[in-house]
Amino acid sequence: MRMQNAALLAACLSLLLGLTIPARAQDQVTITFTGSGGVLQDLETKYYFEPFMKEHPNIKILQDSPLNYAKLQAMVEAGNVTWDIVEIGPGFGLGLQHTKFLEKIDCTVVPCSRLQPDKFLTTGYRIAENTSAMVLAYRTDKFPAGKEPQSWADFFDVAKFPGGRSLLKIPGNVSSIGILEAALLADGVPPAQLYPLDLKRALKKMDTIRSSIVWAADNQACAEQIATGEASMGDCFNGRSYNFFKSGSPIALQWNTVIHESGYLVIPKGTKHLKEAMLLAAYIVSDEHAAGITKEIPYGPANTVAAKLSDPATAAWNPATHQNQGIAVNDQWWADHSAEAIKAWTEWQLNG
Amino acid sequence: MASAAVSTRQRARSGADLWALLAIPGILILGAFFLLPLVLMALRSVTDPSPANYLVLTSSSIYVRVLVNTFVVAGCCTVICLLLGYPYAYAMHRAGPKLAAVLTIAIVLPFWSSALVRSYAWLVLLRENGVINGWLLSAHLIATPFRILRTNTAVIIGMCHILLPFMVFPIYAAMRRIDPTLLPAAAVLGANPFRAMRKVFVPLSLPGVYAGSLIVFIVALGFFVVPALLGGPRSMMFSELIVTTVYELLEFGQGAAMAIVLVASALMALAVASRFVRLGDALNYGSR
Numbered sequence: 001m002r003m004q005n006a007a008l009l010a011a012c013l014s015l016l017l018g019l020t021i022p023a024r025a026q027d028q029v030t031i032t033f034t035g036s037g038g039v040l041q042d043l044e045t046k047y048y049f050e051p052f053m054k055e056h057p058n059i060k061i062l063q064d065s066p067l068n069y070a071k072l073q074a075m076v077e078a079g080n081v082t083w084d085i086v087e088i089g090p091g092f093g094l095g096l097q098h099t100k101f102l103e104k105i106d107c108t109v110v111p112c113s114r115l116q117p118d119k120f121l122t123t124g125y126r127i128a129e130n131t132s133a134m135v136l137a138y139r140t141d142k143f144p145a146g147k148e149p150q151s152w153a154d155f156f157d158v159a160k161f162p163g164g165r166s167l168l169k170i171p172g173n174v175s176s177i178g179i180l181e182a183a184l185l186a187d188g189v190p191p192a193q194l195y196p197l198d199l200k201r202a203l204k205k206m207d208t209i210r211s212s213i214v215w216a217a218d219n220q221a222c223a224e225q226i227a228t229g230e231a232s233m234g235d236c237f238n239g240r241s242y243n244f245f246k247s248g249s250p251i252a253l254q255w256n257t258v259i260h261e262s263g264y265l266v267i268p269k270g271t272k273h274l275k276e277a278m279l280l281a282a283y284i285v286s287d288e289h290a291a292g293i294t295k296e297i298p299y300g301p302a303n304t305v306a307a308k309l310s311d312p313a314t315a316a317w318n319p320a321t322h323q324n325q326g327i328a329v330n331d332q333w334w335a336d337h338s339a340e341a342i343k344a345w346t347e348w349q350l351n352g
Numbered sequence: 353m354a355s356a357a358v359s360t361r362q363r364a365r366s367g368a369d370l371w372a373l374l375a376i377p378g379i380l381i382l383g384a385f386f387l388l389p390l391v392l393m394a395l396r397s398v399t400d401p402s403p404a405n406y407l408v409l410t411s412s413s414i415y416v417r418v419l420v421n422t423f424v425v426a427g428c429c430t431v432i433c434l435l436l437g438y439p440y441a442y443a444m445h446r447a448g449p450k451l452a453a454v455l456t457i458a459i460v461l462p463f464w465s466s467a468l469v470r471s472y473a474w475l476v477l478l479r480e481n482g483v484i485n486g487w488l489l490s491a492h493l494i495a496t497p498f499r500i501l502r503t504n505t506a507v508i509i510g511m512c513h514i515l516l517p518f519m520v521f522p523i524y525a526a527m528r529r530i531d532p533t534l535l536p537a538a539a540v541l542g543a544n545p546f547r548a549m550r551k552v553f554v555p556l557s558l559p560g561v562y563a564g565s566l567i568v569f570i571v572a573l574g575f576f577v578v579p580a581l582l583g584g585p586r587s588m589m590f591s592e593l594i595v596t597t598v599y600e601l602l603e604f605g606q607g608a609a610m611a612i613v614l615v616a617s618a619l620m621a622l623a624v625a626s627r628f629v630r631l632g633d634a635l636n637y638g639s640r
Contacts, residue, residue, distance in 0.1 A: 070598045097602075169502075169585055171592060172600030215502050217475075217581045230480050339601050346596070347414050349585030 030060045031084040031273045031280065037065030038220070039243065039297060047292030048284045055283075059276050072268055076101040081270045084277040088264050091173040093126035094335035102126070103267040103274060110282045115302045126264040127281055128302035130293075133319035133326070134178035136257040137226055137241040138233045139163075140250040152186035152257050155233055156205060158212050163232025166225040169215035169349070173338055176345040177329055178259045179206075179235050185257075185327070195330045199341060203348045226251055242298050242317045253317065258326030260319055262302060294318060390615075393608045400605030408606055409613060415593070419617065422590040425504055425579070426572035429511045430519075433568050434561065436512070437519035441560075444520070445527040463517050471581040474510045475501065478582070502584030510578040518571060519564040522634075526560025527553075562634035566622070573618055590614050 033049065035041040041063065049061045064083065069092055075081050092098055102125040105112065115128040136155050138148060142163060149161050158165075168175035180197055183205040189198070214231040216222035220243075222236035227249035234241075238253060245251050265284065267277045283289055290301035291309040300310050300320030307320050315321050334341070397405055409415040444455045462470065477483045478501045485497040500506050530553060538548035576591040583589070590610070598607035625631060 068599060069602055070604070073602055073604075170580075171585075171588070171596040214480075215584050228479070228481060339603075342596070342600060343412060343414075346585075346593075347412060350414050350417060350588060 027058055028060060029058060029273055029276050030062055031271075031276045032062045032064055032082060033085050033087075033280070034064040034067055034083045035087040036067050040239065040293070040299065041065060043293040043296050044284070047295075048280075048289060051289070052280060052283050056276075056279070059279070061280065073101050076269050079270060081268045081272070083268050084271045084273045085280055086266050086268060087129065088126065088266055089173065089177075090261050090264070090329055090331045091177065091334045091338055093264055093266050094123055094332055098335070099123065099125040101269050103269050103271065103277075105267070105281070106278050109278045111285065111287065111303065114287070114304050114306075115285060116304055126266045127285055128262050129265050129285055130263045130290075130299040130301055131319045132261050132263060132299050133238045133322075134182075134235055134259040134261065135238050135241070135319075135326075136182075136233060136254040137166075137223060137236050137251055138254065139226060139229065140252050142232045148252070149233060149254055150256060151254075152182045153188075155182065155235070155257070156186040156209055158209055161233065163212070164214035164225070164230055165209055165212045166214050166216050166222050166231035166234030166236060168219065168222055168236075169217055171346050171349070172342050173334065174219075176341055177261070177334060180341070180345070181259055181327065181329070182235060182257070191327045194327060195333045196337070197333065197341070199344045203344065206348060223251070238317055238319060239297050239299055242314065245317070255322045255325050258319060258322050260323075260326060260328040262331075263299070394612055396605055397608035397612050398605075400608070402605075405603075405605045405609035406613070409610065415610070415613075418588050418590050418593050419613070421504070421587065422573060422614075423617070423621065425507055425511070425575075425587070425589060426569050428504075428508050429515055429572045430565050430569045432508065432512050433515050433519040434565060437516055437564060438523055438557075438561065440516075441520045441523035441527055444524050459517050459520050462513070467514050467577050468581075470513060471510050471578050474506065474513070474582055478506055478509070501582065502587070504583070504587040506582040507579045507587050507589075510582045511572055511575055514578065515568045515572060518567045522563035522567065523557060523560040526557045526563070530556045558630075559633040562629060562631050566631065566634050569621075570618060573614065 033044075035044065045063070049063070053059060053061055067086060067088060069088070072083060072086060075083065093102060104124050105127055107113070110127055112127070136149060136152065140148070143149060143161065149155055154161055155165065167179060180199065180202040181194060183202040184194055184198060185191065187201060187205045189201075214225050214234075216225055216234075216236075219237050219240050222234055223240035223244050225231045226234045226236070226241070227244040238258075241251055241253060265281045267274065267281065271277055285301065285303050285306075287303060287305040287309075290303040290306035291311065294300060294310040294314050296314070298314040298317035298319070300318045301307050310318060310320060397403075440455070440459070444452050444459075447455060475482075479485070480497045480499060480501065482501075485494075488494045489497060500509075534552050534556070535548050538552045539545070543551065574591050575589055576595065579587055579589040580592055591614075594607050594610045594614070597603050597610060622631065
């Protein structure tokens with residue numbers, strides 16, 4: 001009898017405990033960050049998410065990848081938003097066709113005014129997070145100092161600078177932004193008159209290197225093909241080239257050719273954790289924390305105050321160090337003309 | 353006597369009907385998660401924003417060219433898988449139990465690793481300074497490295513690697529159903545082994561050939577990962593174009609229209625094929 005009572009008590013206690021655990025968990029908020037994966041997201045975990053969770057023990061950050069605009073749009077349309085904060089590229093988040101899927105950024109929480117508004121278009125709906133760049137990368141054993149390519153014109157001069165040209169294949173914005181600008185610059189268009197892009201002229205210039213192109217299936221492959229020697233030059237993201245430089249490949253960048261881009265944060269419309277997502281966004285671009293990832297990857301913070309804290313170890317490879325060189329991508333032009341440009345670019349890719 | 357036989361058969365049939373009820377969960381799942389989305393997608397292709405979605409496909413030559421390339425690649429994969437798969441299935445069929453087990457494992461094992469991993473492996477093997485070119489160069493068999501990567505050839509190699517089991521198993525199943533006494537019977541009646549094979553064995557294995565070819569062809573039409581990794585822009589397949597339309601251009605209606613066009617042209621191709629071979633056999637090769 002006594003044993004039975006004890007068992008009953010234990011059962012009641014465990015039931016009580018069982019009830020109290022979910023009650024406590026209700027204070028706990030879980031938000032989901034979605035990026036493009038890879039090394040960048042690993043470093044963001046290390047330098048942003050983990051310290052953020054330490055400061056805010058009630059907020060847990062889950063992660064997803066890859067980023068997919070169609071999925072974002074579909075979850076907002078369906079009213080079932082499972083991504084709370086999303087890292088995007090330059091061609092998204094401008095104009096009503098995109099902003100109707102996004103929450104307005106609260107500039108009382110996020111330090112909007114410090115995010116280089118002159119260089120990187122920060123609309124009411126996206127936050128400039130970091131700077132990246134498409135830069136001419138070349139093999140230093142093929143083209144030693146003094147004989148290295150100096151401009152996009154050299155990139156397009158296969159006779160003087162022989163070897164394969166590593167370019168992104170992926171149909172769409174990722175592969176077309178940057179290389180079309182490069183083709184026009186190589187063809188002699190002054191940087192100030194680059195936009196609106198003359199697609200016909202750009203593609204005609206592209207014809208001149210068609211047989212030398214070594215198509216890369218993704219961003220990593222773009223730099224990898226230079227590292228393995230399949231290509232002698234490429235138009236790849238600076239961070240990817242840096243990874244191979246760091247692991248000992250004879251690869252260097254010609255910063256005269258830099259085409260500046262930016263990564264942004266957005267918050268999908270209808271998120272159930274707007275407050276927490278905004279807090280995390282503010283943390284990522286804050287003066288104190290934004291520069292953290294520059295210890296290991298040369299993507300500089302868009303926050304001008306934080307930019308001064310960028311790590312010198314990656315400074316030479318960081319586009320922020322080369323702000324006075326090259327050109328910046330005109331995000332607005334790309335947002336308005338993506339469909340037309342992607343179609344022309346895809347047609348050109350297929351017409352070989 | 354006759355009536356008893358009939359009643360037995362009737363009982364057998366009504367028993368079969370009851371067993372068919374077990375298919376209901378499968379039918380419900382297919383209806384809810386396959387048929388319904390297909391109908392919704394067809395609707396979206398004419399309502400988001402209008403049926404003009406289909407006109408977009410005529411606005412540029414890329415759509416037709418990619419569609420044609422998709423069918424060419426799928427067709428090549430089907431033929432190559434058949435040429436490789438039929439003798440393989442025959443070897444599995446004729447081998448002793450131990451060798452048959454080894455052959456089965458050899459074809460199933462790669463099936464367990466992802467298409468992505470296998471495509472990356474081909475990438476390493478096939479590239480210009482890759483493993484195969486390295487061997488051929490060092491053995492002085494070739495003077496300059498050959499370019500296979502980023503062509504249809506690379507795509508077809510990668511796809512056949514993945515699709516081969518889909519061809520082998522239906523053919524093997526069909527061969528196992530063939531009465532083993534038929535070949536000796538043909539020999540007794542004076543047929544030499546080649547003739548017995550051609551007139552008896554091969555025709556009886558055809559339902560498996562049709563089933564395997566059908567599966568390989570249909571699955572090949574929708575391939576995405578392999579052409580994305582191993583192909584160049586010119587070896588683009590239709591699913592890559594659909595992905596660009598939906599992911600990059602966010603034109604859901606247009607993407608839906610393209611998917612419907614792919615399904616419709618696949619059905620049309622099968623309708624044409626069924627005029628030449630009895631594709632229907634593929635559907636009931638189990639009920640001999």
